[in-house]
Amino acid sequence: DSGVTQTPKHLITATGQRVTLRCSPRSGDLSVYWYQQSLDQGLQFLIQYYNGEERAKGNILERFSAQQFPDLHSELNLSSLELGDSALYFCASSVVGGLEQFFGPGTRLTVL
Amino acid sequence: GENVEQHPSTLSVQEGDSAVIKCTYSDSASNYFPWYKQELGKGPQLIIDIRSNVGEKKDQRIAVTLNKTAKHFSLHITETQPEDSAVYFCAASRGGGADGLTFGKGTHLIIQP
Numbered sequence: 001d002s003g004v005t006q007t008p009k010h011l012i013t014a015t016g017q018r019v020t021l022r023c024s025p026r027s028g029d030l031s032v033y034w035y036q037q038s039l040d041q042g043l044q045f046l047i048q049y050y051n052g053e054e055r056a057k058g059n060i061l062e063r064f065s066a067q068q069f070p071d072l073h074s075e076l077n078l079s080s081l082e083l084g085d086s087a088l089y090f091c092a093s094s095v096v097g098g099l100e101q102f103f104g105p106g107t108r109l110t111v112l
Numbered sequence: 113g114e115n116v117e118q119h120p121s122t123l124s125v126q127e128g129d130s131a132v133i134k135c136t137y138s139d140s141a142s143n144y145f146p147w148y149k150q151e152l153g154k155g156p157q158l159i160i161d162i163r164s165n166v167g168e169k170k171d172q173r174i175a176v177t178l179n180k181t182a183k184h185f186s187l188h189i190t191e192t193q194p195e196d197s198a199v200y201f202c203a204a205s206r207g208g209g210a211d212g213l214t215f216g217k218g219t220h221l222i223i224q225p
Contacts, residue, residue: 002155002157004155033212033213035212035213042215042216042217042218043156043201043203043213043215043218044215045212045213045214046212047212048210048211048212050210055210056210056211056212058212090155090156099144099146099161099163099205099207100146100158100161101146101158101213102158103148103155103156103157103158104155105154105155106154106155
């Protein structure tokens with residue numbers, strides 16, 4: 001158990017809908033990263049937040065957005081969902097200045 | 113941007129034998145190289161990492177080597193056990209605390225009893 005928690009574990013929704021995925025980092029970690037894992041694209045970095053501020057951006061679509069709250073939990077919002085957005089979404093966290101990223105158990109999103 | 117290639121995609125070895133997984137990277141500014149193990153239905157688990165100022169690092173049965181000149185790094189698992197069966201991912205980043213990881217496509221390691 002990495003100490004990173006993600007909810008929900010599974011999410012099934014329809015095309016065009018909007019969903020919110022939630023992540024709580026390990027105690028004391030200020031950085032939160034979001035990744036998408038799919039069969040065709042593999043594991044891809046989406047976005048990083050550090051202490052409430054966006055720190056780095058990867059291959060995140062404009063339909064996706066994220067934020068980190070004062071209690072350091074983070075939410076990833078996915079809107080206008082398409083079939084191709086079906087994937088596993090992972091959150092990871094790291095300590096201040098740390099390189100090691102510790103991953104949560106993921107949320108499996110299915111878009112029908 | 114960074115590109116990480118990983119080989120092989122599948123590796124089957126006899127229990128007790130060694131396994132080697134290789135990765136190459138393209139960005140010479142990358143300086144942090146972690147390896148993750150992912151079991152079915154779970155998130156990636158960090159098993160070992162290496163920074164660019166080190167050539168080799170070992171932790172019990174696993175070791176990682178880095179060749180900065182050739183831009184490649186490898187994972188070595190000795191005395192393989194059934195519980196080593198999983199998908200292994202290499203990754204690279206520039207570090208500095210403001211960079212996501214770029215992952216390879218993964219290697220499915222199968223330990224044959």
